[in-house]
Amino acid sequence: MALDLLETVGLSDVGNVRQYNEDTIAIDTGLGLMALADGMGGHRAGEVASRMAVDVLMQALRAQFPELRSAVRQHQPLLVVDRSINQANRAIYEAAQAQPGYYGMGTTLALTFFYDNGVVLGHIGDSRIYRLREGRLELLTRDDSLVRDQIELGLISATDASESHNRSLVTRALGITADASPHLRRDAALPGDVYLLCSDGLNDLVDDADIELMLDRLQANLPLAAQHLIQTAKDNGGYDNVSVILVKVLQPFPATVQHGWWRRVLAWLTRRSA
Amino acid sequence: MAKLVLSSGGSVVQQCFVDRERLTIGRDTHNAIVIDDPAVSREHAAVVPVGNDHILEDLRSANGTFVNGSRVPRRILQHGDVIEFGAFHLRYLNPRTSSEIDLERTMLIEGLTARVSTARDALASATREIPVAAARPGRNNFPIGRVTILAGADAGCVVELDRVVATFGQPGIQVAVITRRPQGYFVTHVEGRRYPVVNGIALGRESHPLRDGDRIEVGDQTLELRVDAKGTDAR
Numbered sequence: 364m365a366l367d368l369l370e371t372v373g374l375s376d377v378g379n380v381r382q383y384n385e386d387t388i389a390i391d392t393g394l395g396l397m398a399l400a401d402g403m404g405g406h407r408a409g410e411v412a413s414r415m416a417v418d419v420l421m422q423a424l425r426a427q428f429p430e431l432r433s434a435v436r437q438h439q440p441l442l443v444v445d446r447s448i449n450q451a452n453r454a455i456y457e458a459a460q461a462q463p464g465y466y467g468m469g470t471t472l473a474l475t476f477f478y479d480n481g482v483v484l485g486h487i488g489d490s491r492i493y494r495l496r497e498g499r500l501e502l503l504t505r506d507d508s509l510v511r512d513q514i515e516l517g518l519i520s521a522t523d524a525s526e527s528h529n530r531s532l533v534t535r536a537l538g539i540t541a542d543a544s545p546h547l548r549r550d551a552a553l554p555g556d557v558y559l560l561c562s563d564g565l566n567d568l569v570d571d572a573d574i575e576l577m578l579d580r581l582q583a584n585l586p587l588a589a590q591h592l593i594q595t596a597k598d599n600g601g602y603d604n605v606s607v608i609l610v611k612v613l614q615p616f617p618a619t620v621q622h623g624w625w626r627r628v629l630a631w632l633t634r635r636s637a
Numbered sequence: 638m639a640k641l642v643l644s645s646g647g648s649v650v651q652q653c654f655v656d657r658e659r660l661t662i663g664r665d666t667h668n669a670i671v672i673d674d675p676a677v678s679r680e681h682a683a684v685v686p687v688g689n690d691h692i693l694e695d696l697r698s699a700n701g702t703f704v705n706g707s708r709v710p711r712r713i714l715q716h717g718d719v720i721e722f723g724a725f726h727l728r729y730l731n732p733r734t735s736s737e738i739d740l741e742r743t744m745l746i747e748g749l750t751a752r753v754s755t756a757r758d759a760l761a762s763a764t765r766e767i768p769v770a771a772a773r774p775g776r777n778n779f780p781i782g783r784v785t786i787l788a789g790a791d792a793g794c795v796v797e798l799d800r801v802v803a804t805f806g807q808p809g810i811q812v813a814v815i816t817r818r819p820q821g822y823f824v825t826h827v828e829g830r831r832y833p834v835v836n837g838i839a840l841g842r843e844s845h846p847l848r849d850g851d852r853i854e855v856g857d858q859t860l861e862l863r864v865d866a867k868g869t870d871a872r
C-alpha cells in the first residue's frame with residue numbers, strides 16, 4: 364500500500380536480563396502486514412521458531428495477496444490469513460519434529476493485516492494487539508494464558524493477577540500441534556487509529572494506563588513513542604525481551620488503491636527479472 | 638520445591654512440601670497439616686497449586702484466614718508469607734518465586750478450559766477486555782517534581798510530574814515531552830521544526846537530562862522545573 368496511508372515503526376529489545384532476544388518482528392508496509400512473534404524452547408530454539416513464524420507467514424500472505432481481489436469481501440481476508448498462519452505453524456511443527464534440538468519449540472504470534480479500510484487481527488498466545496482511538500486504549504485480544512483462564516474461572520481477580528507467577532505460561536502457540544487455532548477477526552480501521560502489537564515483555568511491566576498515556580501524547584512522533592514504551596519496560600525491570608510495532612492509519616485505504624499499487628509493484632518486479 | 642513450615646512458640650512442629658496436589662489445613666486428622674488449636678476449624682484452609690502459583694483459600698472457617706496480619710478469602714502465596722492459625726504460624730517458602738525474579742521464559746501448558754475458549758472464539762465480536770494488571774515491578778524509586786508554567790498557555794499553573802510522561806507546547810507546532818525515569822527527569826523533542834530550549838540553549842534530537850531549577854522553552858510556554866531533593870516516589 365502507498366506509504367502515505369499507514370505510518371509504521373517496529374522496535375525489538377533483548378531487555379535487561381535475558382541473554383538472547385527470541386522475539387521477531389516484521390513490517391511490510393506495502394502489503395499492509397505487520398507481525399510479531401515471541402518464541403519459546405530450549406537452546407535458543409525460541410529464536411528459530413519466532414523467525415520461522417514471521418518469515419513463512421509473510422511469504423505465504425504475499426503469495427496469496429492477488430487472489431483477494433476476486434473474493435467475497437467480508438470473509439476472504441480472514442481465510443487468507445488463517446491459511447498463511449497454518450502454513451507457518453506447519454513449518455515450525457515439522458522442524459520441531461525433525462530436529463532433536465528444536466523439539467518442543469513454539470511461538471506466540473500477533474499480526475495485523477490492513478486491507479480495504481479494515482484490519483484483520485490475528486493472534487495466538489499472549490502477545491497482544493491494542494488500539495488507541497480518540498485518546499482511549501483498548502485491548503483487542505484475549506491472552507491464551509493460564510492467568511487469563513484463572514481470572515475467567517474466578518480463581519483470582521484481575522488485580523491479583525499481578526501477584527501470579529503464571530504470567531508467562533501460554534496455553535496455545537504455533538508449532539506445538541499439527542494444526543493451529545489462531546484467533547482471527549476483522550475490524551474497521553479508521554484514520555487516526557494507532558495500533559500497538561507487543562510481546563508480554565511490555566504489558567507485564569507497563570500498566571495499560573501508562574501505555575495509553577505514552578501513545579496518546581507521543582503519537583505525532585511514532586518512533587519516539589515506540590522508544591518510550593521499550594524504555595519504560597526496561598526502567599521497570601526489563602525482565603524479558605520486549606518488542607513493539609506501532610501502526611498509525613493516516614488515510615482511508617480502499618482495496619482498489621492497494622491492488623493498484625500491488626499490480627504496479629508486480630509489473631516492476633517482472634520487468635526487472637525479464 | 639515450595640514448603641510450608643508450621644511452628645508454635647518459636648519451635649518448628651511440622652514441615653510439608655507443597656507439590657502438585659491440593660492440600661488442606663485444619664483441626665481434623667485427615668488434613669495434610671493438622672493444627673490442634675480450638676481457634677482452628679476442622680477444615681480451615683486449602684493450598685491449591687495452579688501452574689506456578691500456590692493459592693491459599695479459606696474454607697469458610699469460623700475465624701477466618703490471616704496472611705501477614707490481614708484477613709483474606711484467597712491469596713496467591715508469595716515467598717515468606719506467614720499464615721496465622723490460632724497460636725500457630727505457617728510459613729510459605731518458595732525462593733524460586735520471589736517477585737523480583739524475572740518472568741519465567743514463556744512455556745506451554747494445558748489451559749484450564751479448552752472448551753470455554755472455543756465457545757468464546759465463536760462470539761468473535763469487539764468485546765471490551767478486562768485489563769490484567771501489569772506485574773508489580775521490583776522496588777523502583779522515581780523522582781518527585783513539578784513544573785511551573787511561567788509564560789504562555791496556562792501560565793501560572795503548576796503541573797505535578799507524577800506520571801511517566803507529560804507533554805508541553807502546542808500540538809502541530811512544537812511539542813516536547815518530560816519523561817520521568819528512575820535516574821531523573823528528561824526532556825525530549827516530540828514534534829515541530831524548532832527544538833526545545835533549556836536554560837537558553839537549543840537542544841538536538843536526543844533526550845536531555847534535567848535538573849532542579851532548569852528553565853525550558855517550548856512552543857509559547859516557558860517552564861520552570863523543581864525536583865524535590867532526596868524525594869522518591871516508590872511505585
